[in-house]
Amino acid sequence: MLDDFFTRALIAGIGVALVAGPLGCFIIWRRMAYFGDTLSHAALLGVALSLLLNVNTTLAVGAVSILLAVVLMALRRSDTLSSDALLGLLSHSALALGLVCLAFMTWVRVDLLGLLFGDILAVTPLDIAMIYGGGALVLTVLVVIWRRLFAATVSPDLAAGEGLKPEQTELIFMLLTAIVIAISLKIIGALLITALLIIPAAAARRLSASPEQMAFIAALTGAAAVVGGLYSSLTYDTPSGPSIVVAAMALFVVSLVPGVQIVRRVRSSTKGDRP
Amino acid sequence: MTNSDTRLVQLDRAGVRKGGEWLVRGVDLSVSPGEIVTLIGPNGSGKSTTAKMALGILSPSEGRADRKPGLKVGYVPQKLAIDWTLPLTVTRFMRLTNPLSDAECRAALARTGAERLIHSQMRTLSGGEMQRVMLARAIARNPGLLVLDEPVQGVDYAGEIAIYDLISEIRKTLGCGILMISHDLHVVMAAADQVICLNGHVCCRGTPSDVSRDDRYHALFGNRRNGAIAVYEHYHDHVHLPDGKVRHADGSVCSSCSGEHHHHSHGDAPAEKEDGIRNAG
Numbered sequence: 001m002l003d004d005f006f007t008r009a010l011i012a013g014i015g016v017a018l019v020a021g022p023l024g025c026f027i028i029w030r031r032m033a034y035f036g037d038t039l040s041h042a043a044l045l046g047v048a049l050s051l052l053l054n055v056n057t058t059l060a061v062g063a064v065s066i067l068l069a070v071v072l073m074a075l076r077r078s079d080t081l082s083s084d085a086l087l088g089l090l091s092h093s094a095l096a097l098g099l100v101c102l103a104f105m106t107w108v109r110v111d112l113l114g115l116l117f118g119d120i121l122a123v124t125p126l127d128i129a130m131i132y133g134g135g136a137l138v139l140t141v142l143v144v145i146w147r148r149l150f151a152a153t154v155s156p157d158l159a160a161g162e163g164l165k166p167e168q169t170e171l172i173f174m175l176l177t178a179i180v181i182a183i184s185l186k187i188i189g190a191l192l193i194t195a196l197l198i199i200p201a202a203a204a205r206r207l208s209a210s211p212e213q214m215a216f217i218a219a220l221t222g223a224a225a226v227v228g229g230l231y232s233s234l235t236y237d238t239p240s241g242p243s244i245v246v247a248a249m250a251l252f253v254v255s256l257v258p259g260v261q262i263v264r265r266v267r268s269s270t271k272g273d274r275p
Numbered sequence: 276m277t278n279s280d281t282r283l284v285q286l287d288r289a290g291v292r293k294g295g296e297w298l299v300r301g302v303d304l305s306v307s308p309g310e311i312v313t314l315i316g317p318n319g320s321g322k323s324t325t326a327k328m329a330l331g332i333l334s335p336s337e338g339r340a341d342r343k344p345g346l347k348v349g350y351v352p353q354k355l356a357i358d359w360t361l362p363l364t365v366t367r368f369m370r371l372t373n374p375l376s377d378a379e380c381r382a383a384l385a386r387t388g389a390e391r392l393i394h395s396q397m398r399t400l401s402g403g404e405m406q407r408v409m410l411a412r413a414i415a416r417n418p419g420l421l422v423l424d425e426p427v428q429g430v431d432y433a434g435e436i437a438i439y440d441l442i443s444e445i446r447k448t449l450g451c452g453i454l455m456i457s458h459d460l461h462v463v464m465a466a467a468d469q470v471i472c473l474n475g476h477v478c479c480r481g482t483p484s485d486v487s488r489d490d491r492y493h494a495l496f497g498n499r500r501n502g503a504i505a506v507y508e509h510y511h512d513h514v515h516l517p518d519g520k521v522r523h524a525d526g527s528v529c530s531s532c533s534g535e536h537h538h539h540s541h542g543d544a545p546a547e548k549e550d551g552i553r554n555a556g
Binding site: 019028029030031058146150151153154157158159160161162163164194201202205208209210212216 | 326330331332348350352355356357358360361362363364365366368383416422513
């Protein structure tokens with residue numbers, strides 16, 4: 001079964017979506033969409049380094065993303081710049097650095113489009129093993145820290161005041177996000193990873209009554225987007241990564257339709273990370 | 276007043292510095308079981324910062340902040356950062372930091388008068404409802420120390436009195452120490468054992484009656500003694516004046532509240548005596 005590139009693509013994509021859904025819920029609850037972008041842009045630097053040092057791409061991307069998450073955490077503590085300015089700075093510096101590195105390595109030919117938009121049809125059985133191994137690890141850790149992370153999301157001060165150490169939990173969460181971005185780079189590409197994290201979660205919002213339910217529905221929505229996107233990519237001969245994102249967006253639009261009242265944005269939503 | 280081993284939390288010349296500026300410094304403070312300590316002060320005077328040092332959310336840049344080992348804290352922060360995309364019911368919020376049975380949830384919400392909200396979504400609550408739910412969550416933990424950051428913000432006038440009465444009652448039934456922040460000076464006066472008036476440093480401190488007579492307090496807030504009287508007239512048949520005298524609803528003033536006018540047990544009024552010590556009620 002794994003011989004067929006399309007089946008491999010489906011299995012890999014569904015694996016990524018199942019992990020990205022729950023994690024994406026936290027990203028939108030915590031208003032960290034831009035953080036996801038930053039990590040995925042930095043992933044390109046990871047790719048460049050992996051080629052330079054001749055190591056596994058996923059590992060190198062993971063290492064760079066984790067480093068970035070730690071740097072961000074440290075910079076945020078030191079109050080030098082506002083959080084979104086820091087993210088913008090790190091995001092584009094890392095992306096530019098990655099592209100410059102790639103340009104210097106004249107001896108390698110890199111499929112830049114493949115990196116930016118993903119090449120799910122080139123997924124190998126090893127990639128699948130990494131996605132499911134890494135994914136299982138991420139979901140397990142997420143379940144373990146769920147209560148603490150959730151409390152820190154609702155109120156970091158409250159969590160800290162009642163002894164839950166939110167900073168520690170937040171760092172673990174950032175590392176999990178870094179891992180997910182590393183394993184999904186090949187599936188969806190650096191530019192569109194954030195979409196797979198946040199669109200299914202946003203689509204799940206209207207259909208869920210509890211946070212756990214929302215995480216579950218987000219995972220299923222993401223998986224459905226992968227299946228829909230891949231089949232339409234096959235049918236209409238469109239690029240696979242963007243097709244998955246378009247499918248996810250279509251599901252989001254559908255989630256808005258059935259009889260539910262128009263979303264009312266409350267005051268709190270004005271303070272978003274994204275400009 | 277109390278020896279140091281019974282103290283739940285103690286700040287010792289503590290201060291926090293951020294970006295080269297002192298938010299607050301030189302704060303001495305301790306809360307013992309059954310004691311209500313109230314922090315008052317203008318905006319930006321370091322009230323929340325001081326509370327956060329007591330909670331261990333901020334570590335002091337100078338001085339010390341010590342909490343009793345194993346102390347269980349119930350905290351009502353000034354506001355929550357709940358995103359509109361987060362589906363969160365009141366029941367789920369009640370269980371945010373520790374597991375609770377349905378009965379425990381219901382009982383705690385009933386105490387703060389928020390039982391009917393049990394299945395509501397958090398983001399649909401009004402300011403006052405939010406305060407009641409947050410207070411219910413904090414007391415459901417059965418804490419040794421309750422820290423309340425402006426517990427009556429957004430609560431209407433009558434509800435404000437009800438919440439202060441509730442806080443006094445919680446102190447009695449749970450026996451916990453309470454550290455409270457308030458800018459509602461007039462009501463604070465009646466509910467606290469000790470008032471600490473902050474303005475970047477400890478401006479003055481003492482029993483409610485001490486503070487209300489302190490010139491530095493008046494310099495900071497202006498004369499609010501009349502405000503203090505107005506509130507209690509609204510609910511009780513007599514008020515305890517800061518100087519220890521009692522004024523009845525008909526306007527007569529006498530030295531004690533026992534008399535024919537007295538229809539209301541006043542165990543919670545600390546300003547009853549000149550020295551500010553509560554009577555046992």
